Amino acid sequence: MLNLPKFAALLAFLFSPLAALASDNEAVTYFTLENGMEIVVVEDHRAPAVQQMVWYRAGSADEPKGSSGVAHFLEHLLFKATDKMEAGEFSATVALNGGRDNAFTSYDYTAYFQRVAADRLELMMEMEADRMKNIRLTPENIRTERDVILEERNQRTDNSPGALFNEQVNAAQYLNHRYGTPVIGWRHEMEELDLDDALSFYETYYSPNNAILVVSGDVDPEEVRTLAEKYYGVIPANPDLPERIRTQEPPQTAERRLVFRDARVAQPYVTRSYLAPERDPGDQEKAAALTILSEILGGGTTSYLAEKLQFDTQIATYTGAFYNGGSLDDTTFDFAVVPAAGVTLQEAEDALDAALQSFLETGVDADQLARIKLQIRADQIYARDDAERVANRYGRALAIGLTVADVQAWPGILDAVTADDIMQAARDVFDRRTSVTGWLMKEEVTQ
Amino acid sequence: MRLIYALILTCLASLPARAEVDIQEVTSPGGLTAWLVEEPSIPFVALEIRFRGGASLDNPEKRGAINLMTALLEEGAAEMDARAFAQAQEELATSFGFDVDRDAVSISARFLTENRDASIDLLRDALTQPRFDAEAIERVRGQVLSIIQSDQKDPNDIASETFARIAYGDHPYAYSINGTIDSVTALTRDDLIAAHKAVLARDRIYIGAVGDITPEELGPLLDDLLGALPETGAPMPPQANVTIPAGITVVDFPTPQSVAFFGQPGIAQDDPDFFTALVLNQVLGGGGFESRLMDEVREKRGLTYGVYSYLASRDLANVYMGSVSSSNDRIAEAIAVIREEWEKAAAEGLSEKELQDAKTYITGAYPLRFDGNGPIANILVGMQMLGLPIDYIATRNDKVEAVTLDDVKRVADELLDPEGLHFVVVGQPVGLETTVGE
Numbered sequence: 001m002l003n004l005p006k007f008a009a010l011l012a013f014l015f016s017p018l019a020a021l022a023s024d025n026e027a028v029t030y031f032t033l034e035n036g037m038e039i040v041v042v043e044d045h046r047a048p049a050v051q052q053m054v055w056y057r058a059g060s061a062d063e064p065k066g067s068s069g070v071a072h073f074l075e076h077l078l079f080k081a082t083d084k085m086e087a088g089e090f091s092a093t094v095a096l097n098g099g100r101d102n103a104f105t106s107y108d109y110t111a112y113f114q115r116v117a118a119d120r121l122e123l124m125m126e127m128e129a130d131r132m133k134n135i136r137l138t139p140e141n142i143r144t145e146r147d148v149i150l151e152e153r154n155q156r157t158d159n160s161p162g163a164l165f166n167e168q169v170n171a172a173q174y175l176n177h178r179y180g181t182p183v184i185g186w187r188h189e190m191e192e193l194d195l196d197d198a199l200s201f202y203e204t205y206y207s208p209n210n211a212i213l214v215v216s217g218d219v220d221p222e223e224v225r226t227l228a229e230k231y232y233g234v235i236p237a238n239p240d241l242p243e244r245i246r247t248q249e250p251p252q253t254a255e256r257r258l259v260f261r262d263a264r265v266a267q268p269y270v271t272r273s274y275l276a277p278e279r280d281p282g283d284q285e286k287a288a289a290l291t292i293l294s295e296i297l298g299g300g301t302t303s304y305l306a307e308k309l310q311f312d313t314q315i316a317t318y319t320g321a322f323y324n325g326g327s328l329d330d331t332t333f334d335f336a337v338v339p340a341a342g343v344t345l346q347e348a349e350d351a352l353d354a355a356l357q358s359f360l361e362t363g364v365d366a367d368q369l370a371r372i373k374l375q376i377r378a379d380q381i382y383a384r385d386d387a388e389r390v391a392n393r394y395g396r397a398l399a400i401g402l403t404v405a406d407v408q409a410w411p412g413i414l415d416a417v418t419a420d421d422i423m424q425a426a427r428d429v430f431d432r433r434t435s436v437t438g439w440l441m442k443e444e445v446t447q
Numbered sequence: 448m449r450l451i452y453a454l455i456l457t458c459l460a461s462l463p464a465r466a467e468v469d470i471q472e473v474t475s476p477g478g479l480t481a482w483l484v485e486e487p488s489i490p491f492v493a494l495e496i497r498f499r500g501g502a503s504l505d506n507p508e509k510r511g512a513i514n515l516m517t518a519l520l521e522e523g524a525a526e527m528d529a530r531a532f533a534q535a536q537e538e539l540a541t542s543f544g545f546d547v548d549r550d551a552v553s554i555s556a557r558f559l560t561e562n563r564d565a566s567i568d569l570l571r572d573a574l575t576q577p578r579f580d581a582e583a584i585e586r587v588r589g590q591v592l593s594i595i596q597s598d599q600k601d602p603n604d605i606a607s608e609t610f611a612r613i614a615y616g617d618h619p620y621a622y623s624i625n626g627t628i629d630s631v632t633a634l635t636r637d638d639l640i641a642a643h644k645a646v647l648a649r650d651r652i653y654i655g656a657v658g659d660i661t662p663e664e665l666g667p668l669l670d671d672l673l674g675a676l677p678e679t680g681a682p683m684p685p686q687a688n689v690t691i692p693a694g695i696t697v698v699d700f701p702t703p704q705s706v707a708f709f710g711q712p713g714i715a716q717d718d719p720d721f722f723t724a725l726v727l728n729q730v731l732g733g734g735g736f737e738s739r740l741m742d743e744v745r746e747k748r749g750l751t752y753g754v755y756s757y758l759a760s761r762d763l764a765n766v767y768m769g770s771v772s773s774s775n776d777r778i779a780e781a782i783a784v785i786r787e788e789w790e791k792a793a794a795e796g797l798s799e800k801e802l803q804d805a806k807t808y809i810t811g812a813y814p815l816r817f818d819g820n821g822p823i824a825n826i827l828v829g830m831q832m833l834g835l836p837i838d839y840i841a842t843r844n845d846k847v848e849a850v851t852l853d854d855v856k857r858v859a860d861e862l863l864d865p866e867g868l869h870f871v872v873v874g875q876p877v878g879l880e881t882t883v884g885e
Contacts, residue, residue, distance in 0.1 A: 046486070046488070047814070047817055047818055049814070049818060079736065088742070091737060092804075095734060095807075095808045096804055096807055096808065097811060098808055098810065098811010098815070099811065099812070100812065101735070115815060116811075117811060117814070144749035145749065148745055148749045149752075150774075151704070151750070151752045151772070151774065152752035154704035154752075154774060155704060155753075155772050158702075158703045158704065159703065159706070159772070263701060264600050264700075264702060266597040267593050267597050301529060301533035302530055302537060311586075314589075317593050318593075341592070371534065371538060372537075374537065374540050375537060377540070378540030378559060381490060382557065385489055385491070385493075385821070386819055
C-alpha cells in the first residue's frame with residue numbers, strides 16, 4: 001500500500017544522507033603506535049564525557065582445548081590486583097571519578113571500557129595500561145571468582161531452557177570450530193580452570209600489538225595520541241603473539257536436527273541455522289547481501305516471513321531472521337518461528353520451508369528493498385547522536401580483522417547491494433545440507 | 448550548540464560536575480506544555496510523550512486491556528492496516544516506540560527534520576485513530592498470551608509477581624500489566640476502545656522534545672499531534688497501602704539457581720530525605736562493584752554474579768527492593784549476608800569515606816546521563832512527572848552534596864528495617880522455608 005506522496009518524499013530524501021555519511025567519517029581519526037597498538041578516536045563534543053575502550057583480539061574461540069571459559073574468566077580477573085592497585089581498586093577509582101566501568105567477552109574479542117568526565121581520560125589510560133601487563137593474582141582470587149563465573153553461568157544459561165537449547169544448537173552447528181563452544185564455558189571445564197590457565201591466556205594475548213584502543217566523546221585526537229604514547233606506547237610488543245589460525249569446519253554434508261526438552265519451557269519454538277560467510281577485509285559484498293536478506297525475510301512487521309506466517313496465515317506468533325557478519329570465521333544465518341496456539345513445531349517448520357521456497361521463486365520486492373536501504377541511510381544520521389555506538393562498531397570490526405577502510409566502506413557496500421546479489425546469497429546459503437534445525441519443547445508428560 | 452555543560456573541577460575527592468542543559472518551556476497555542484532542548488547539530492528530533500496512569504488505570508475486570516491497547520497502536524490506524532502503517536514508518540525513516548508500565552503509557556518517537564510533518568501526521572493517526580482491527584487484536588492477543596505463559600515459567604518473573612502480590616494487596620500494582628490468561632482471552636474490541644479513552648487524554652500528558660526544532664515550530668506541531676485527544680480520562684488510582692510482612696516466601700520451582708527478590712517499605716522521591724536515602728543505598732547495594740552487598744556477597748564469598756538494591760519510588764507506592772541469584776545450596780548464605788549488611792547499615796550508618804565516595808560518584812555520574820537526544824527527552828519528561836522545577840538539573844547535585852553523615856545515620860535508622868525484610872525465593876533453596884502465609 002504505497003502512498004504516492006510519501007514515496008516521493010522518499011526519493012527526495014535519497015541524496016542528503018550521503019553527506020551525513022561523510023561527516024560521520026570525518027569525526028573518526030585512526031593511527032597506530034610504534035608497538036603496533038591501533039587507536040581509533042570518535043569525536044562528539046556535545047557533552048563533556050569520554051569513553052575509553054580497549055579491545056583485545058582474543059576471545060573464547062582462541063582458548064586452548066579443555067579450558068573453555070578461560071577468556072571470560074580472565075576478563076573477571078582483570079578487576080583484581082596489579083602491581084600498583086589492590087583488588088577492586090580499578091572500579092572503585094572509576095566510581096570515585098563519577099564513572100562507570102565494565103567489560104565483555106565474545107568469541108572473537110574481549111573488551112574493557114570506562115565512561116567518565118572528559119578530563120579523567122588520562123587516569124583511565126594509566127590504569128588500563130597498567131593491567132595490560134601487571135595483574136597479580138592469588139589462589140583465593142581464583143577460588144572466589146571461579147564461583148562467581150559458575151553463578152554467572154547458572155544465571156545466564158542453566159536457569160534458562162532457551163539458553164541451554166541455544167548452546168546445543170551451536171554445538172551441533174560447529175563440529176570443529178570453537179564457535180561451537182559457549183563463551184561462558186562448559187561447566188565441567190570451568191570448574192577446573194586455575195591460575196596457570198588464566199595467566200597463560202593473559203601472557204599470550206594481552207599486549208599492545210594485539211589491542212585496539214577506541215576513545216569516543218569530547219576529546220581531541222592529538223591529545224589522545226599524546227596520552228596513548230605516554231601510557232600504552234611504552235609497553236613492548238609481544239614478539240611471540242601467535243597468528244590467529246583456528247581449526248575450521250569441514251564441509252557439512254548432512255543436515256542436523258535436534259530436539260531439546262525441558263520442563264521449564266512455556267513456549268516451544270523452532271530454529272533453523274545455516275553456515276554463512278562473514279565480513280572479510282576488502283570482501284564484504286556477500287555479507288552485505290546477507291545483511292539485507294535478513295531484513296527482507298525477518299526484519300519485523302513488513303518482512304516476508306511475517307507476511308507469510310503471521311498475516312496471510314496465522315501459523316506463527318513470532319518470526320525472525322538474524323545475520324551478523326561481524327565475526328572472524330564463518331558465521332550463521334538464523335531463523336526462529338514461534339508457532340501460534342494449536343500449531344505444531346512440524347507445521348511451523350514446514351511453513352518456514354514453504355516460505356523460503358516461495359521467496360526463492362518470487363524474488364525481492366523492489367519497494368521493500370528501497371525502504372530497507374532508506375533505513376540504512378537514515379541510520380547514518382541517527383548514529384551521529386550515539387558516539388558510543390560508533391565506537392563499538394569500530395572496535396568490534398578491528399578486533400575481527402577488518403580495517404577502518406572496511407568500516408567506512410560498509411554503508412556504501414550495503415547501498416550497492418542489488419536484488420540479484422540478494423537472491424544469489426539466498427541460494428548459496430539456504431541449503432538444507434548445511435543446516436541445523438532445533439526444536440525447543442516442553443517435557444513430555446508421562447503418567 | 449545548546450547542550451552546555453560547565454565542568455567545575457576542584458580536586459579528585461570531589462567532582463561537582465554541573466550539567467546546565469538549556470531547557471525551554473513551550474506552551475502550544477492549544478494549551479499543551481512541553482519542555483524543549485534545541486539541538487540543531489543533527490537533523491532529527493527525539494520526542495517523548497507520556498500519559499500518566501499507564502496500566503494502573505486498567506478496569507479491575509479487564510486486566511491487561513491497557514497493555515493490549517498500547518501494543519495495538521502500531522497495528523493499524525486511519526486508512527492503514529498494520530503492515531501499511533509499518534511501511535509508512537519505513538518510508539519516512541521514522542520510528543515510534545509504544546510502551547506501557549505501571550505508571551505511564553509512553554511514546555518515544557524520532558524523525559528526520561525533512562520528514563517532520565509527515566511523521567507527525569502518521570503518529571497522530573496512531574494516537575487518535577487506531578483501528579483495533581479484529582485480525583490485529585487476535586494476532587497481538589496471541590503474542591501477549593505467549594508472554595504471560597513464558598512469565599509463568601521464568602523464575603525472575605515469578606519472583607517479582609509474587610512480591611507484588613504480597614506487597615500491594617488489592618491495588619493495581621499487585622497485578623501484572625499483561626493481565627492473566629483468562630482476562631486477556633476475554634478482552635473485546637470495546638474494552639480496548641475504553642482503555643484508549645481511559646489513558647490517552649490531555650489532562651495527564653507530559654512532553655519532552657530534543658533536537659532540530661524551535662519553540663515556534665514545536666507548539667503548533669503538538670496541537671496538530673495531540674489536539675484531537677479528549678480533555679479528560681479515567682480517574683487516577685489511589686496510593687497503594689504497602690504492607691510487607693517480615694519473613695520468607697519460597698516458591699518451589701525446579702531450576703538450579705534460586706532467584707530472590709527482597710524488599711521493605713521505601714521512600715517517596717519528594718521526601719526531604721530522599722537524597723540521603725539515595726546516598727545510603729548507593730553504598731549499601733546501589734553501586735556497581737563497589738557496594739557493600741557486592742563486596743560481601745560476590746567479591747568476598749563468590750555467592751552470586753550480581754546482587755543489587757534500589758529505591759523503587761513510583762507514583763503510587765514506594766518500596767525499597769533488591770535481588771540476588773545463587774545456587775540452590777548457597778542462596779541461604781547469600782540471604783544471611785544480605786540481612787547482616789542491612790542490620791549493620793541500620794545500626795551504624797556509613798563511614799565518612801563511604802559518604803564522600805558515594806557523593807562523588809552520584810554527582811559525577813549525573814551529567815553523563817545526558818548523552819543523546821533520546822535520553823535527554825526521557826529525562827525532561829521524567830522531571831515533569833515528578834513535578835520538578837525547570838532549573839532542577841543545575842541544582843540537583845547540590846542536594847546530594849548537602850547530605851551529612853548525621854543525616855545518613857538518622858535515615859538509615861528510620862528507613863532500614865532488617866527485621867521487616869521479606870524475601871521471595873523462587874527455586875529449590877536448601878535450608879529455607881516459607882515463614883509467613885501469603
